[in-house]
Amino acid sequence: MYRSRILSSRLQQLAAAFPAVVVSGARQVGKTTLLRHLFPDHDYVVFDASLDQENARREPQLFLKNHPPPVILDEIQYAPELVAAIKRQIDRDPRRAGQFLLTGSQQWQVMKSLAESLAGRTAFLDLFGFSLQELSGQESHGWLSRWLEPGDGFFEWCRSALRYDGGLQEWLWRGSLPRASELNKALIPDFWSGYHRTYVERDARLAGDINDWQEFGRFVRLMSALTAQEINLSHLGREIGMTPQTARRWLKVMEGTYQWFELPAFSGNLTKRVVSRPMGYLADTGLACFHTQISSPQALGGHPLFGPLFETAMVCELMKQAATLATRPAFYHWRAAGGAEVDLVLERDGVLYPVEIKLTGAPGRRQASGIEAFRSAHTHLRIGRGAMICAVDSPRWLTEDVLAIPWNLL
Numbered sequence: 001m002y003r004s005r006i007l008s009s010r011l012q013q014l015a016a017a018f019p020a021v022v023v024s025g026a027r028q029v030g031k032t033t034l035l036r037h038l039f040p041d042h043d044y045v046v047f048d049a050s051l052d053q054e055n056a057r058r059e060p061q062l063f064l065k066n067h068p069p070p071v072i073l074d075e076i077q078y079a080p081e082l083v084a085a086i087k088r089q090i091d092r093d094p095r096r097a098g099q100f101l102l103t104g105s106q107q108w109q110v111m112k113s114l115a116e117s118l119a120g121r122t123a124f125l126d127l128f129g130f131s132l133q134e135l136s137g138q139e140s141h142g143w144l145s146r147w148l149e150p151g152d153g154f155f156e157w158c159r160s161a162l163r164y165d166g167g168l169q170e171w172l173w174r175g176s177l178p179r180a181s182e183l184n185k186a187l188i189p190d191f192w193s194g195y196h197r198t199y200v201e202r203d204a205r206l207a208g209d210i211n212d213w214q215e216f217g218r219f220v221r222l223m224s225a226l227t228a229q230e231i232n233l234s235h236l237g238r239e240i241g242m243t244p245q246t247a248r249r250w251l252k253v254m255e256g257t258y259q260w261f262e263l264p265a266f267s268g269n270l271t272k273r274v275v276s277r278p279m280g281y282l283a284d285t286g287l288a289c290f291h292t293q294i295s296s297p298q299a300l301g302g303h304p305l306f307g308p309l310f311e312t313a314m315v316c317e318l319m320k321q322a323a324t325l326a327t328r329p330a331f332y333h334w335r336a337a338g339g340a341e342v343d344l345v346l347e348r349d350g351v352l353y354p355v356e357i358k359l360t361g362a363p364g365r366r367q368a369s370g371i372e373a374f375r376s377a378h379t380h381l382r383i384g385r386g387a388m389i390c391a392v393d394s395p396r397w398l399t400e401d402v403l404a405i406p407w408n409l410l
Contacts, residue, residue, distance in 0.1 A: 003134050003178070005034050006141050006324050007127060012038060014123040019090045020100040022076070022114060024107070025127035026258035026283060027203060028195065030178045031103040034127065035072050039101060043067050046074035049206050053079070060085035069099035076102040080113065087117045094121060106207050107256040129176025129284060131320040132164040133410050142321035143409050147387065148329065148348055155403065158395040164408040168391065169297035172309050175286015176316070185296075192290035196220070199259065207257050210250075219250050223260060224291035227282040228308035228315075230335070231262065251280070259283050263315070266332035266345045266352075268378055279333040283316065285309045311343060311357045314389050314407060318344070318355070329353070340373035352378070354386045361391040368402040 011034070014021045023031045036044065045067055047053050056063040056079045064085050076082065086100055093099070104111055114122055133140055143161065146154050164171075173188070174180050180191055200217040210216045222240055231251070233244035240247070254260035261283060265276030282288045288309060294300050300309070315331075322328045329348035335341040344355040354371045371386040386402040396404050 001182075002033070002037055003130065003137070004139055005030065005127075006131055006133055006139070006320070007125060008034070008038060010324055011035075011125055014125060015039070015098040015101060017097055018121060018123040019094060019097060020086065020102060020114075020118055020122040021098070022102045022104060022111070022122060022124045023127055024104045024111065024124065024258070026129075026177075027105050027199065028177050028179060029127050029129050029258075031105075031127050032072075032074050033178070035074075035101050035103065039070070039072065039098075041070075042101065043071040044074065045071065047076065047078035049078045049202075057081045061088075064089055069096075070101070071099075072101045072103075074103050075105060076114075077104045077106045077111070083113045083117055086114075090118065090121055105203070105257060107258070126323055128316065128320045128323070130178060130181055131176070131317060132171075132408060135166065135171075135181060136162070136164050136410055138162060138410050140410060141324040142317075143405070144318055144321040145325060148346070148353065148384075155395060155397070158403075158405065158409065162410040163406060164410060166408075167297065168310070168407065169300045169306075172285045172306075172313055173289045173294065173297040173300050175284040175289070176313075177284060177286065180286050188286070189290060189295070192287055195287065196290065199257070203257055204253055207253055210253065216250060216253075219247075220254065220259070221291040223251070223254065223280070224282050224288040225305065226280065227285075227288055227305075228311040229280065230277045231280045232277060259287075261319075263331050263333050263344075266334040266347075268381060281312045281315055285313045285316075288312070307359045310359045310407075314357045315344060318346075322346075334374055336373060336377060340370050340377075342370045342374045345374070351382045351384045353384045356386070356388045358388055358390045361393070363388055363390050363392065363398055363404050365398055368398045371402050372399070 023035060025031055045053060052058055054063055060082045090099060133142055146157060180188060183191055200213050200220060204210055204216060205213050219240055233247050236247045237244045251260060260280065262278035262280045264278050267276060289300065292305055294303055300306055329346040332345040333343060334345050342354045343357045346353040346355065354374050356370055358367050368388060375383050388398060388402060388404045389407055390404055392404045392406050395406065398404050
């Protein structure tokens with residue numbers, strides 16, 4: 001069964017305005033399904049690392065002659081020679097929108113080449129796993145856009161807004177990939193086992209020239225246990241017995257294949273933003289549960305990673321919602337030298353929005369102390385209302401400007 005994606009309308013708008021659109025994301029997030037559903041009449045070709053499909057790499061110009069636009073070119077990173085030919089094709093008719101719809105699951109040289117060669121003529125769109133809105137069959141883009149708008153109507157809207165009716169622990173344990181959301185619960189470990197094996201033994205090896213794929217697989221499992229933590233490369237290297245340089249290179253491989261992402265530290269001092277440690281997250285909590293041998297949703301409830309996985313999932317949810325916005329907020333985390341911290345700081349239009357993520361159903365003013373410390377440390381900056389995403393049944397104000405928001409709000 002096809003599920004409507006919250007990025008559908010944005011993708012259609014981009015395809016109607018740009019000659020080429022690149023949809024990127026991790027393997028099995030639904031890139032191909034989305035494009036083929038929205039553009040059923042387009043020609044379609046999928047590339048593979050081990051096969052030169054119709055001599056696309058050897059004779060790119062002839063390949064495009066056999067597949068004139070509009071065409072969907074799936075996994076374009078396996079046919080890098082096509083980039084120059086695509087540019088020449090677009091240059092012949094630069095005002096024609098929607099000529100090439102491309103997908104990619106690696107942020108490597110091909111994507112960089114596309115961005116440089118087709119600057120101004122290509123739009124990029126990141127696709128993630130299913131959002132709570134998509135799992136619920138709702139077409140709304142989520143509550144974030146309302147939160148970022150000025151005005152006092154959010155609280156009243158929030159009280160009557162729809163909620164995702166699934167359980168928190170099962171949602172985290174299954175993860176957000178389309179296939180994982182549909183399978184019988186007993187088959188979820190088998191799905192993630194196959195996913196991990198294909199990723200480590202094929203995708204990562206091709207993307208990062210990794211020779212010791214067993215050691216890299218162990219590294220990926222370690223990073224699953226470190227999701228929602230600050231990244232200390234020296235400490236990480238000691239944990240797994242490698243140099244900080246190798247740890248950073250392998251993290252870049254995970255990031256380049258959309259399995260890992262990092263949020264920079266916020267500071268009013270731009271220089272400190274660069275040198276401070278980032279916060280790192282595994283891209284899907286289902287994969288993290290598999291890597292850390294969490295056998296069921298019930299087992300997750302008493303596991304030490306329950307809180308970090310909840311934080312990981314909610315950060316991902318806000319990023320999915322932010323991807324629907326024409327102007328997306330910047331994402332940061334914040335930690336003061338004295339220990340005060342805020343899980344997320346969103347920045348848009350010169351305003352900072354602090355967000356805490358707490359696995360509690362009974363939050364109080366004390367849990368909002370990090371947001372208050374952030375305000376006190378940045379009195380010279382514009383700071384909007386704060387939010388605490390948690391397991392409350394209904395929204396409520398914790399302080400004059402910090403609102404507790406249900407995690408399953410749609």
